[in-house]
Amino acid sequence: MSTGPYSKDCKLMQKIGWAVRQQPVYCSGVIPVPDDLMLLYFGKGESTRRVDLGDASLADLEALSNACEPAAFGLGDQTVMDETYRKAGKLDCDAFATLFHPGDVGIREIVHNELLGGEKDFTMELYKLNVYGKDAFFKPHQDTPRSEKMFGSLVIVFPTAHEGGEFVLHEKISSRIIDFSEILLSSKAPVSFVGYIAFFSDTSHEVRPVKSGHRVTLTYNLYFTDAPEQNTKPSHTFPSSIQGFLTKYLRKLTSALGVLPNGGYLVFGLRHKYALKASQKADTLREYLKGSDDILARACDELKLDWAPHVYYQKLVDNMSFVFSDRVIKYDYVEDHELSGPGADAETFVSEWSTVSAAEDGSLSSTLHPRRWEEYQRKLYPSPSDRETKGVLWRSYQQHGDRKWHGDTVWVTGPMSDHKIQTHHTAYGNESTVEYLYGCVCLLVKLKPSAERGDAVAVGGEGETVAETSAQATTITHPEVMVVDAPSA
Numbered sequence: 098m099s100t101g102p103y104s105k106d107c108k109l110m111q112k113i114g115w116a117v118r119q120q121p122v123y124c125s126g127v128i129p130v131p132d133d134l135m136l137l138y139f140g141k142g143e144s145t146r147r148v149d150l151g152d153a154s155l156a157d158l159e160a161l162s163n164a165c166e167p168a169a170f171g172l173g174d175q176t177v178m179d180e181t182y183r184k185a186g187k188l189d190c191d192a193f194a195t196l197f198h199p200g201d202v203g204i205r206e207i208v209h210n211e212l213l214g215g216e217k218d219f220t221m222e223l224y225k226l227n228v229y230g231k232d233a234f235f236k237p238h239q240d241t242p243r244s245e246k247m248f249g250s251l252v253i254v255f256p257t258a259h260e261g262g263e264f265v266l267h268e269k270i271s272s273r274i275i276d277f278s279e280i281l282l283s284s285k286a287p288v289s290f291v292g293y294i295a296f297f298s299d300t301s302h303e304v305r306p307v308k309s310g311h312r313v314t315l316t317y318n319l320y321f322t323d324a325p326e327q328n329t330k331p332s333h334t335f336p337s338s339i340q341g342f343l344t345k346y347l348r349k350l351t352s353a354l355g356v357l358p359n360g361g362y363l364v365f366g367l368r369h370k371y372a373l374k375a376s377q378k379a380d381t382l383r384e385y386l387k388g389s390d391d392i393l394a395r396a397c398d399e400l401k402l403d404w405a406p407h408v409y410y411q412k413l414v415d416n417m418s419f420v421f422s423d424r425v426i427k428y429d430y431v432e433d434h435e436l437s438g439p440g441a442d443a444e445t446f447v448s449e450w451s452t453v454s455a456a457e458d459g460s461l462s463s464t465l466h467p468r469r470w471e472e473y474q475r476k477l478y479p480s481p482s483d484r485e486t487k488g489v490l491w492r493s494y495q496q497h498g499d500r501k502w503h504g505d506t507v508w509v510t511g512p513m514s515d516h517k518i519q520t521h522h523t524a525y526g527n528e529s530t531v532e533y534l535y536g537c538v539c540l541l542v543k544l545k546p547s548a549e550r551g552d553a554v555a556v557g558g559e560g561e562t563v564a565e566t567s568a569q570a571t572t573i574t575h576p577e578v579m580v581v582d583a584p585s586a
């Protein structure tokens with residue numbers, strides 16, 4: 098087996114992939130709640146009713162269930178009612194009142210430390226009350242981000258008698274089943290407990306069918322805030338061991354002479370999805386990075402690496418072209434192609450680089466003009482490493498066997514989340530069709546040639562644990578970009 102620098106560097110990349118995957122995408126548990134916070138008021142006018150969710154009778158729960166409307170869900174940009182996908186009752190926030198607030202029982206601190214590593218401030222906004230009666234369920238879905246600041250969801254499960262209704266979180270290769278039905282009701286303690294699950298809302302989750310009884314939940318949307326919430330003490334910040342691992346391995350990787358010897362970019366496919374709009378600069382994501390993506394960015398900051406989020410398009414013009422752009426590309430048809438040359442921004446670059454034509458049936462096809470581009474670039478910038486357009490790093494596989502990036506890249510982690518970035522595609526200037534460009538968000542770290550990188554000698558010993566060395570490889574040379582969620586433009 099080869100023990101040369103190449104395989105050593107690959108091992109480092111595997112370790113980085115391993116460390117990233119260790120950061121949990123959720124936290125959950127049960128927590129005691131003072132009795133008065135378990136009171137819920139619902140209904141309208143004279144029929145207003147009070148129920149103690151810590152000690153609710155069947156009649157109370159049936160009354161609550163009857164007061165609910167059927168719950169809908171979002172499909173693309175529509176709100177649909179489909180009981181084969183979601184069967185549950187809901188009350189909007191104006192139809193009930195409760196003194197319960199997760200911040201008053203310690204859940205805020207837990208979420209802050211366990212989900213955000215104590216790093217960012219956030220608010221919890223009550224979204225809905227749900228009642229799942231017998232046979233109610235919610236099939237796997239992701240929660241629609243209500244703004245670019247929304248990063249997570251919080252579900253509170255009350256101790257009302259029910260069986261089934263397990264909450265399941267689906268990650269790429271494993272699922273977690275969280276079942277509070279027994280633990281909440283079997284407690285002999287004189288106070289009531291609620292269950293909580295906080296998770297990054299791009300994680301797929303479901304509620305399995307309730308077999309009997311009533312499962313009552315409150316859901317909250319979690320948003321990053323610029324300023325700390327009032328009356329909130331800053332939480333204790335844990336030093337993240339995952340960040341420690343990442344910093345250590347990244348330091349080794351960036352100082353390895355065999356990695357990007359002539360300079361270029363390390364590429365990290367991000368693990369989470371982010372709401373991005375047409376033309377939005379990827380850099381605006383810096384402050385909204387979640388979980389392991391945020392930890393990776395912090396490790397880069399610690400090492401003073403030059404990093405920036407980019408959108409990676411595999412199918413920009415055809416299946417053979419690969420582009421990293423500093424923003425979501427607004428891909429408009431332009432009739433006259435004028436090369437504006439180096440310094441052109443991503444959108445100009447893309448529209449001038451290809452011709453888009455629409456067939457009678459409205460379908461779009463495109464023709465590449467890379468040779469024209471190449472010629473122009475070659476004239477101005479004889480060295481390939483200079484041929485980098487502002488905000489764009491690209492490669493075309495097709496032309497003249499040119500397989501080089503205009504700037505070398507090494508994928509350290511492939512994209513772990515699937516991202517669909519919606520882009521408007523206007524054909525003929527009068528009829529607007531919405532087309533999709535399939536992209537995913539990556540973090541690009543710019544490296545100088547290895548001789549100029551300075552003495553970034555790796556620190557820390559070689560005492561890795563067994564868990565680390567049995568890590569699975571995550572290095573993907575040309576990752577597939579798949580389609581899931583369409584943030585609205």
Ligand SMILES: O=C(O)CCC(=O)C(=O)O
Pocket residue numbers: 227235240252264302304314316
């Ligand atoms: O009620 C629950 O347990 C979760 C509901 C949910 O996933 C949602 O409303 O999006």
Ligand SMILES: [Fe+2]
Pocket residue numbers: 238239240250302
């Ligand atoms: Fe959900």
